[in-house]
Amino acid sequence: MSELQPAYRQPELADLVEHDRVHRSIYTDPEIFELEMARIWGKTWIYVGHESQVAKPGDYYTTTLASQPVIMTRDHEGQLHVLFNRCAHKGAQLVGDDCGNLKEFRCCYHAWRFAMDGRCVSIPLEEGYADAGLTKDDPAASVRKVPRVGSYKGFVFASLSEEGPDLEAWLGGVASSIDNMVDRAPDGELEVVPGVMRYEHDSNWKFFVENLNDMMHPMIVHQSSSLTARVVAKRELGKDAPLPPALEIISPFTESYAFFDDMGLHAFDNGHGYSGGKNSIHAAYSDVEAYNEAMNQAYGEERVKEIFAVNRHNTVFYPSLTIKGAIQTIRVVKPVAVDKTIIESYTLRLRGAPDELLKRSILYCNLINSSANLVGPDDQEAYFRQQEGLKTQGDDWIPLSRDINSDEELEPGHYYAKGSSDLAFRNQLKAWKQYMLAED
């Protein structure tokens, strides 16, 4: 036997995900990561940002799409665009900062100017291109647009592919999670507030999105924070004292298996899904009276009851966006390398709601999503240890088989299982396989 023989025989791509197990290489192999960037992140709808981040004409906001720098802009006619952040001339990034407001873009290198929709406005000494037949009106002189852009109730997605389902069809059953977050605003509108937290994870992006609807981990991984919060509350405040908001947020992570089972999992096409429904770990937050009044006034009590009865935990818009509608925070997934991922956290204001609601969302974000927080680093540690553990020759396969035969089809394409099921995990990897095997 040659010493150079690889640690395992690389199965064909199609064989990496089976119905009840997944091969470790999809988390560890840099070549598979490159393929994912082309076939998943380079094809499907990827979250770009929220329209409120470019509310005014001339506003721009920079981000990445499948690792490529892009700019979301609002032109002076009020139209939304997503452009590649690349000058049409020699390729320099047009803007280097996060966001701002401009009359037009001016490249730092040779001062080509572009309107906010990417159209070339002027080229210095344009006549120098006369023999080549290039003018500022030539499409080649304009900043290229990302092929497809869609907005669903303010959530802007874009796709690097010319083809594919339209955004609403692609969102399918999880569009209702955006609906419910919007419905929770008395004015029916959301607004991303300033302040983003960028948290580097030294692990594959899939561990993060898979974990969000893994209901078998919270009561284990979050013992050190959640159980401690309960102990400290009892000791410092007394046994039956009401919890302050911060501890109301941390304590429920160690609810019982039965509680998380009861939250349940919902899965849809394209890898999307959510946990919770009628109940979630966000359901028991104290009422804010002024908010309830504003909601009743806006919608009427009956409708408000319906809105608040939808109590979802995490919704995953596979692969790039996860939202918590009940607490108005979102997280955006940015894969960097096979073992490096940046998770960005944003907080949203419910327009028309008292400031207390935003303050609670901010408190939640601080406690759960900050890199220096009490809860998230233990999740991050679990992903890191998976990343390390799966480097071993201990076993090439990871089971997906919890409650494998008990999914319920509630309606066509909408599956339900109790929280402890591997349904979300299987559903995401089913989509992963479809994307990865699709013809180029």
Next chain:
Amino acid sequence: MGLPDALLLQHQVEQFIYAEVRLLDERRWEAWEALFADGGTYWAPAAHEQPNPEEHVSLIYENALLRKVRQQRFKHPNAFSLQPFPRTSHLVSNVMIDEEAKDDSPLVASARFIMHEFRRGQPNSYAGAYRYELLPIEDTFLIQQKKATLVNCNGTLTSSAMYF
């Protein structure tokens, strides 16, 4: 000793800050906690010139109750991300008194810091500005607020659990 009052105050503030970060490096959390005034807060903003800790996310914003949760968590056997427990070394310099205490308003001091951390086999380095609001109590102080603003507080950060 004949030291002018200003020099003495400067000395007291510096010694207080050095002692404060030393307690962090030596993991003497209870003694560190005792340095805070009632209602005292620890704040690590997530943006430069962040107006306040309520209306904008922060890396850390803790009152006494949350600090107790954090410190108690340090000792929890299942705090996996803290195994092995990180070690830190805080270096403080450029200590200046910006405002002296007056009536009910605290003394305000600023300083620069570097915190080296050794976590999970990796060295990490954090640098930034401290701003202290200190209430004079006899010959020492109590912290009304310690604010630690990292130079990269709005950048991409990895997991951390220690107080800067």
